[in-house]
Amino acid sequence: MTKSDDKRVPALRFKGFTDEWEQRKLGDITKRISRKNLNLDSTLPLTISAQYGLVDQRKFFDKQIASKKLENYLLLKNGEFAYNKSYSKDYPFGAIKRLNNYKLGVLSTLYIAFKPVSINTDYLEEYFDSTKWYKEIYKRATEGARNHGLLNISPQDFFELNLSIPNNRIGQERISKILKLLSLVITLQQRKLEQLKTIKQELIKRVFSNHNWETVRFKDIVQLNRGLTYHPSDITNNAGVRVLRSSNIQNSKLVYNHDDVFVKKNITDPQHSLRQYDILITAANGTVSLVGKHALYLYDDENQAGGFMILLHAKNPFFINCLLDSDWYKRQLARLITGGNGSIGNLKISDLQKTLVKIPKDSIQQSIGTTFYKLDQKIELKEKKVINLNNLKQFLLQNMFI
Numbered sequence: 001m002t003k004s005d006d007k008r009v010p011a012l013r014f015k016g017f018t019d020e021w022e023q024r025k026l027g028d029i030t031k032r033i034s035r036k037n038l039n040l041d042s043t044l045p046l047t048i049s050a051q052y053g054l055v056d057q058r059k060f061f062d063k064q065i066a067s068k069k070l071e072n073y074l075l076l077k078n079g080e081f082a083y084n085k086s087y088s089k090d091y092p093f094g095a096i097k098r099l100n101n102y103k104l105g106v107l108s109t110l111y112i113a114f115k116p117v118s119i120n121t122d123y124l125e126e127y128f129d130s131t132k133w134y135k136e137i138y139k140r141a142t143e144g145a146r147n148h149g150l151l152n153i154s155p156q157d158f159f160e161l162n163l164s165i166p167n168n169r170i171g172q173e174r175i176s177k178i179l180k181l182l183s184l185v186i187t188l189q190q191r192k193l194e195q196l197k198t199i200k201q202e203l204i205k206r207v208f209s210n211h212n213w214e215t216v217r218f219k220d221i222v223q224l225n226r227g228l229t230y231h232p233s234d235i236t237n238n239a240g241v242r243v244l245r246s247s248n249i250q251n252s253k254l255v256y257n258h259d260d261v262f263v264k265k266n267i268t269d270p271q272h273s274l275r276q277y278d279i280l281i282t283a284a285n286g287t288v289s290l291v292g293k294h295a296l297y298l299y300d301d302e303n304q305a306g307g308f309m310i311l312l313h314a315k316n317p318f319f320i321n322c323l324l325d326s327d328w329y330k331r332q333l334a335r336l337i338t339g340g341n342g343s344i345g346n347l348k349i350s351d352l353q354k355t356l357v358k359i360p361k362d363s364i365q366q367s368i369g370t371t372f373y374k375l376d377q378k379i380e381l382k383e384k385k386v387i388n389l390n391n392l393k394q395f396l397l398q399n400m401f402i
Helices: 057-061 121-129 134-140 169-207 317-323 327-336 349-354 362-399
Strands: 022-025 030-033 046-049 053-056 074-077 081-084 095-098 104-107 112-116 162-165 214-217 222-226 241-244 261-263 279-282 294-296 303-305 309-314 338-340 343-346 356-359
Touching (some): 046 104, 053 095, 121 162, 121 169, 169 362, 279 317, 294 317, 303 309, 317 356, 317 362, 327 349
Antiparallel strands (some): 022 162, 030 112, 222 309, 241 261, 279 294, 338 343
């Protein structure tokens, strides 16, 4: 692939392709679909998921939103496209997807449906996965033309969208082929990731279903402390000490955020200081479902636990971290968390300390903890791989199209 500075060609293109791209209106290379489901050829109501494409509405929403009378809905065939004018934060100009997973389906007439006529269908699908078409929608549906969550763009204006495309099918096919191949690799890696996560959950269920272990109180195997309470006047710039809060726990991992709070060092206390392999738990939050979430602290930086957090120190932290992923912990949270219904959810250290838990002997704790820690590392590596592949896909989408 080579880069080009020419505005009439994409920033990134295959070697040997030097011709300028042509500009075509969407209506010149596609045909609008207005066929109705008059004979009830399909009873499958579709919806557009920006992430998954055109999917079964009943499975996606766990209920049917569409009317029970589907005769006046649009009938869409496999390989045809639909534009959902609903916008969101991640998809500010709606989403355009191709029907891939079903032979037939029906859509509300609020959608704009069409099929390719004189353009490679795979190329068109990949093009609409990029954001290059946003600027054309923006010209025709500005901020002031939004209505009840829908972009106010007529079918006539929609088919006036200008697209820059390779002037031969070979160029279109080359671009779509590499992007499709990359999508396949991403899908395969995502499946492997989900398999690893499933294996972990099944192992945790089996390991912690052993009832022959010794019963102890939670306080006998861990040390729990509430985090640092500070005042607004204690906050300083990022030259101070970072305070880790609930927002730093994301997907069971501790992460640093751009809006983290830093406090003056003279107000910190050793009992609130995090040591490597400590566990941080959300003790209080306005969103009750976030109370109890936890993460293993893998850094060796000088950080403090925030006032709404519980700092957990244990002899076998990897084992305890697994324990907090088990059904036992979920049952304790359901029993111990107070608040909700508009008030702040709260998990008291004293309540958690008194809970009874079954544990194996020390050597087995270490073995279990190490096994799951290594499995977590594999999962993290796979997650990073999926993220990197998705980033590569987005880079290509933004640079192989105009």
